[in-house]
Amino acid sequence: MKQIKVLGSGCSKCKKTAELIEQLAHELAIPVSVTKETSPEVIMGFGVMSTPAVAIDEQLVHSGSVPNAAQIKEWLTKESS
Amino acid sequence: MFEIFTQLADWLTYAVLGLSPDSKLGDAAHFFIEDVSKIFVLLLVMIYFIALLRASLNVEKVRDYLAGRHRGIGYLLGSGFGAITPFCSCSSIPVFLGFTSAGIPVGITMSFLLTSPLINEVAILLLMSLLGWKFTVLYVVIGMSVGIIGGFFLDSIRAERWLQSFAAKALAAGQNKTAPNQPKQEPTVLPFSQRHQFAKGETLEIFGRVWKWVIIGVGLGAALHGFVPDGWIETYLGDGQWWSVPAAVLLGIPLYSNATGVIPVMESLIINGLPIGTTLAFCMSTVAASFPEFILLKQVMQWRLLAIVFVMLLVSFSVVGWLFNAFSSFL
Numbered sequence: 458m459k460q461i462k463v464l465g466s467g468c469s470k471c472k473k474t475a476e477l478i479e480q481l482a483h484e485l486a487i488p489v490s491v492t493k494e495t496s497p498e499v500i501m502g503f504g505v506m507s508t509p510a511v512a513i514d515e516q517l518v519h520s521g522s523v524p525n526a527a528q529i530k531e532w533l534t535k536e537s538s
Numbered sequence: 539m540f541e542i543f544t545q546l547a548d549w550l551t552y553a554v555l556g557l558s559p560d561s562k563l564g565d566a567a568h569f570f571i572e573d574v575s576k577i578f579v580l581l582l583v584m585i586y587f588i589a590l591l592r593a594s595l596n597v598e599k600v601r602d603y604l605a606g607r608h609r610g611i612g613y614l615l616g617s618g619f620g621a622i623t624p625f626c627s628c629s630s631i632p633v634f635l636g637f638t639s640a641g642i643p644v645g646i647t648m649s650f651l652l653t654s655p656l657i658n659e660v661a662i663l664l665l666m667s668l669l670g671w672k673f674t675v676l677y678v679v680i681g682m683s684v685g686i687i688g689g690f691f692l693d694s695i696r697a698e699r700w701l702q703s704f705a706a707k708a709l710a711a712g713q714n715k716t717a718p719n720q721p722k723q724e725p726t727v728l729p730f731s732q733r734h735q736f737a738k739g740e741t742l743e744i745f746g747r748v749w750k751w752v753i754i755g756v757g758l759g760a761a762l763h764g765f766v767p768d769g770w771i772e773t774y775l776g777d778g779q780w781w782s783v784p785a786a787v788l789l790g791i792p793l794y795s796n797a798t799g800v801i802p803v804m805e806s807l808i809i810n811g812l813p814i815g816t817t818l819a820f821c822m823s824t825v826a827a828s829f830p831e832f833i834l835l836k837q838v839m840q841w842r843l844l845a846i847v848f849v850m851l852l853v854s855f856s857v858v859g860w861l862f863n864a865f866s867s868f869l
Binding site for chain 2: 466497498500501504505506507508521
């Protein structure tokens with residue numbers, strides 16, 4: 458199962474990002490675990506400065522905006538290495 | 539070029555609503571309609587075109603550029619970039635940590651973060667069109683000075699002593715490293731379609747956030763305009779009342795707005811005779827000092843540093859206010 462982390466200090470865009478990922482995963486019937494990571498220390502550890510950002514299995518895949526549906530689907534369907 | 543808004547207001551107020559030009563209500567309604575329509579159009583057009591231009595500027599580039607700069611020029615650059623770089627205020631903590639872990643001194647980072655809410659390109663253009671270029675230049679110079687001097691002051695008292703420990707460690711690690719810790723971004727040339735997408739998104743997002751502030755600001759202005767007796771503000775809150783400046787700063791703290799929303803309020807306060815310095819002090823305090831922001835900063839700063847930054851802002855806005863009231867006759 459993919460471990461997805463949405464990085465961000467709890468702003469409305471971060472919430473939207475997490476909801477969108479959960480919704481799309483549900484539609485595609487892909488099991489995921491989405492968590493919101495708000496600790497500044499962890500966010501710094503990813504080297505992220507613009508939130509919301511998304512990390513999948515500890516790999517940063519996106520930062521700076523709410524990702525669009527096509528991007529999310531691509532992440533979800535990609536084989537985990 | 540702006541007459542069309544006056545004509546629109548004439549038509550709506552006198553013909554459609556049937557108000558008399560001599561009545562208080564007619565006066566207030568006219569002011570409200572003219573200003574709201576003018577500001578909305580200006581905002582939509584300006585945000586779009588400016589976003590087109592700055593689509594490729596982001597905080598990551600600014601960090602790479604600022605890392606390793608000499609302190610003297612660092613405050614100026616930090617503050618300048620703060621004025622032009624777009625970033626959501628909910629990102630200020632990640633930005634703070636990103637700069638810090640690249641070894642950028644706390645003062646330079648704070649120059650960036652303090653200037654950022656005070657000055658942005660939309661605010662500058664609104665100021666130009668509502669209050670004239672002299673006032674605009676002044677506002678920009680003052681806003682940047684607050685950022686530069688604030689940053690310099692924080693470094694000179696060695697503010698990094700009072701960071702939260704993980705942030706202090708990141709700063710030390712960043713300063714010991716000579717090579718940049720992250721691969722530099724390749725220079726990006728954005729095609730027009732992407733710039734347009736970015737600009738469209740920005741316009742909708744910023745407009746969605748500020749339109750209500752414009753209504754509130756202009757509404758307040760219209761109320762002042764129509765119903766506060768001429769001369770009342772001048773008599774009771776005028777130049778002679780030195781305490782009105784710190785009072786305006788304190789009043790601005792619990793109020794929170796961004797620079798775009800507060801400018802219509804500035805316009806109406808000045809038109810109604812509030813001294814320019816008192817107005818500036820109030821507006822800067824509304825924009826740059828807010829409790830939610832400070833609560834966020836607590837995650838990376840100890841109480842002591844937080845209190846210092848807070849007091850520093852209060853003092854500097856008051857000084858700005860007094861200076862401007864003292865020299866306003868030269869403007």
